[in-house]
Amino acid sequence: MTNSDFWERIKAIISGGFTPEGLAELDKYADKFTCGQLLYKRFSPSEQYGCTTGGHAHVIASLLAGAEAGSDSVTEGEDNFERQCQRGEAQALIIEQWTRTTGCWTDNIDDTLTRLMGEQIAEGGEAHVYDHGATLIKSIGLDYYIEPILALDRISLHNAYFPETRLAVLGFGRDREGVFRIIAEQQFIEGTRMTDEEIAEFMKLMDFKLINPRNWTYSTPDIYLSDMHDENVLRTNSGGVAVVDCDIRINTPELRCGGVRTLTTEVEFRMH
Numbered sequence: 001m002t003n004s005d006f007w008e009r010i011k012a013i014i015s016g017g018f019t020p021e022g023l024a025e026l027d028k029y030a031d032k033f034t035c036g037q038l039l040y041k042r043f044s045p046s047e048q049y050g051c052t053t054g055g056h057a058h059v060i061a062s063l064l065a066g067a068e069a070g071s072d073s074v075t076e077g078e079d080n081f082e083r084q085c086q087r088g089e090a091q092a093l094i095i096e097q098w099t100r101t102t103g104c105w106t107d108n109i110d111d112t113l114t115r116l117m118g119e120q121i122a123e124g125g126e127a128h129v130y131d132h133g134a135t136l137i138k139s140i141g142l143d144y145y146i147e148p149i150l151a152l153d154r155i156s157l158h159n160a161y162f163p164e165t166r167l168a169v170l171g172f173g174r175d176r177e178g179v180f181r182i183i184a185e186q187q188f189i190e191g192t193r194m195t196d197e198e199i200a201e202f203m204k205l206m207d208f209k210l211i212n213p214r215n216w217t218y219s220t221p222d223i224y225l226s227d228m229h230d231e232n233v234l235r236t237n238s239g240g241v242a243v244v245d246c247d248i249r250i251n252t253p254e255l256r257c258g259g260v261r262t263l264t265t266e267v268e269f270r271m272h
């Protein structure tokens with residue numbers, strides 16, 4: 001199957017309304033993605049593995065969003081921002097249609113999570129966080145990303161580079177304002193805050209260069225990484241380092257941090 005054939009099949013499944021046959025075909029593609037027979041060139045092999053560790057729903061949502069994302073990078077400007085918003089809502093509607101069919105959709109996410117788990121224990125720029133005992137449940141918005149595919153990328157990259165705090169996607173929904181959100185689960189980590197100097201040394205060991213200390217931004221030619229401050233990076237009780245939250249992206253030239261990658265959605269099928 002060629003790249004063009006694959007995306008035509010995905011779009012046919014979407015336009016067909018996610019019939020039982022279409023859902024079975026999506027599951028087949030997700031299995032091929034997981035075992036490496038479907039190579040998603042957006043990611044490195046380790047990043048694709050990070051996507052698979054986000055769970056079956058995460059893999060399928062990433063592929064469905066890719067059908068509406070295209071391969072063009074977005075540069076600054078009002079027209080481009082409007083186009084990105086339109087793409088983002090189109091991706092969200094496709095994922096909503098699919099998850100309503102499969103039972104992974106939640107209306108009024110904030111009210112539902114509060115009823116099930118009590119009041120949220122933390123709120124950041126993009127996520128509402130709820131206590132679930134040994135784990136945390138996060139309701140993740142698109143404030144930083146606009147397009148679901150970029151928020152899903154963030155989970156794949158986080159899992160690849162910081163697997164000790166892996167995010168597993170449980171489902172999707174909208175909050176009381178109708179804003180699309182991703183529901184994810186993450187292990188609760190006990191630890192102490194690290195200094196900026198300790199975080200910088202940890203990043204240096206991972207070959208990341210400090211770009212802007214004012215917003216704790218680091219990068220390699222492949223990865224843009226921000227929000228690496230003392231609330232998001234902990235020294236665990238065993239002496240390790242746990243990154244519990246960060247803004248992590250594929251580093252494209254448009255981010256102006258020395259990036260060399262493109263946001264392609266090209267796939268390749270390989271036989272094992």
